[in-house]
Amino acid sequence: MGFTKTLLIGLSAGLSLNLGFGFARADQLPLVDKTRPNVVFVLTDDQDLHLDSLQYMPFVRKHLIEKGTSFNKHYCTTALCCPSRVTLWTGRVPHNTNVTDVSPPYGGYPKFVNQSLNDNYFPVWLQQAGYNNYYTGKLFNAHTVLNYNDPYPRGYTGSDFLLDPFTYEFLNSTFQRNQEAPRSYEGEYSTDVMAEKAYGFLDDAVRDLENSPFFLTVAPIGPHANVHTTVYSETNKTSVFTEPIPAKRHEHLFKDVKVPRTKNFNPDQPSGANWLLDLPQQNQSNIDYNDHFYRQRLRSLQAVDELVDGLFTRLEEYGILENTYFVYSSDNGYHIGQHRLQPGKACGYEEDINVPLIIRGPGIAENQETNIVTSHTDLAPTFLELLGIPLRDDFDGRPIPLTAEGLKRPENSRREHVNVEFWGGAIGEGIYEPQVHPNHTYKAVRLSSPEYSLYYSVWCNNEHELYDMTVDPGQLHNLLAADGSPLEGEALIAGRSVSSVVSRLDALLFVLKSCKGDTCREPWKQLHPAGNVETLADALRTGYDEFYAEQTGVNFEYCAAGYIIDAEGPMWETDSLMTRDGAPWYEWV
The missing domain is CATH 3.40.720.10 (Alkaline Phosphatase, subunit A)
Structure with a gap:
């Protein structure tokens, strides 16, 4: 039997709609327990x-x-x-x-x-x-x-x-x-x-x-x-x-x-x-x-x-x-x-x-x-x-x-990052582009603080994007070449070179791409277990340059329509942190 709306559920056009029951005055309500609040949530x-x-x-x-x-x-x-x-x-x-x-x-x-x-x-x-x-x-x-x-x-x-x-x-x-x-x-x-x-x-x-x-x-x-x-x-x-x-x-x-x-x-x-x-x-x-x-x-x-x-x-x-x-x-x-x-x-x-x-x-x-x-x-x-x-x-x-x-707390003391991810295709709506764009899978991180405003992403074809949204809020000027290398002549970000910033963002995104629980909430702590780095500003200290130069970044094996581990490339592991003479790096930096 072919699917039709009439066959499956019937039509109700012309039926009156009267689902409300009328609401009572406050003095007509039952005794209310006000120790536990109510919630109304409108989600558009x-x-x-x-x-x-x-x-x-x-x-x-x-x-x-x-x-x-x-x-x-x-x-x-x-x-x-x-x-x-x-x-x-x-x-x-x-x-x-x-x-x-x-x-x-x-x-x-x-x-x-x-x-x-x-x-x-x-x-x-x-x-x-x-x-x-x-x-x-x-x-x-x-x-x-x-x-x-x-x-x-x-x-x-x-x-x-x-x-x-x-x-x-x-x-x-x-x-x-x-x-x-x-x-x-x-x-x-x-x-x-x-x-x-x-x-x-x-x-x-x-x-x-x-x-x-x-x-x-x-x-x-x-x-x-x-x-x-x-x-x-x-x-x-x-x-x-x-x-x-x-x-x-x-x-x-x-x-x-x-x-x-x-x-x-x-x-x-x-x-x-x-x-x-x-x-x-x-x-x-x-x-x-x-x-x-x-x-x-x-x-x-x-x-x-x-x-x-x-x-x-x-x-x-x-x-x-x-x-x-x-x-x-x-x-x-x-x-x-x-x-x-x-x-x-x-x-x-x-x-x-x-x-x-x-x-x-x-x-x-x-x-x-x-x-x-x-x-x-x-x-x-x-x-x-x-x-x-x-x-x-x-x-x-x-x-x-x-x-x-x-x-009243400083706006970057709680958290400054959001990890963003997508798999599959993107569809254009309306009459001018009723088609799906494939290979739209990507990983990204958005950082916002009083000191900087950044968006960094890696697509499944391994093209890279970085926007300094303090000066480019419309995200029009990608600071990176497709392979992730900085374009020449770009300004500093938070007082450091673009390459220095990217090395930190790449490590951060690498942690976030497979994070769970505390790792999602405090990703810098995975990179700095001593707890002395909580923000990108902390991570940009010059003493960490060698460490970040050695870190693995996000790299896709291929574009997948869903979360398929084989396509995701290398995953974060805490034992990947650099050591020297058997000591974890954060003890000798």
């Missing part, structure tokens, strides 16, 4: 930080930015939906979850299940700690109308998940509630459907506050591209990526808005490495379409903005806002035209990996910004610490400091 899909999308969300600004703390240096470790979300819910980087793609065999919900992660991730830990846990929206890619119950995702008191192949169809979504069969909402706007579901779960959570606090996640698809799948089975699909679709009430907005014309927008000269160097400059028709694509993203976010306002309105009516943390983020960032790229993600550049993170709640500083470096590996540890749940030994991240006192 592909939302940028560098293309100004937050500036067009007045309710996010009113309720979150002006009443909470914005983390300007928050990063995903893989700029792709499913690997990023698995990292977020496990506190582990993709090479440790081995979920590295959006679909099998290297990723997606089936890979998540096969890695035994359905029994060992944040929702399960949350329930074990006595929290009611509710979720509506997108969970993972390849979570479908065919496998939604094979098995059901664990850890939820109430769930209503978007399902593939209809996840990204703004006007043709399919949701699957609790243990029920999937249901179609054809003709209804996806974010509005989800908002009602979120409000209903909030009602449920409040009714049981006397017994359990709650964690509510709302994961809309905006501002992701609209994706229409024309052929679908478990092993084959044909999908078309076009611009997002806004709600009817928002179609008229932002008529003259364009993609920010930064220096790296459609530059006169190609930039980057690998296949990016072959990208042609976009013509005016292409630019006009990308501006339209950008406006559609902003329009699609207006329903998300209204959803945020609706959640805050209800929290205030319930009288529980003062005991609730509200967190706003996105799985990964997005580019449109930067480096001549068509709309999309998957690159290691700042537009794709630096994502929104805003937190409001008890003890959180209001209307504050911080440049403390954080990543998605830190969110699960942060949530556990906020809720008084013991941290886990296998976390690759650590709790984010949230209080005003914690934020």
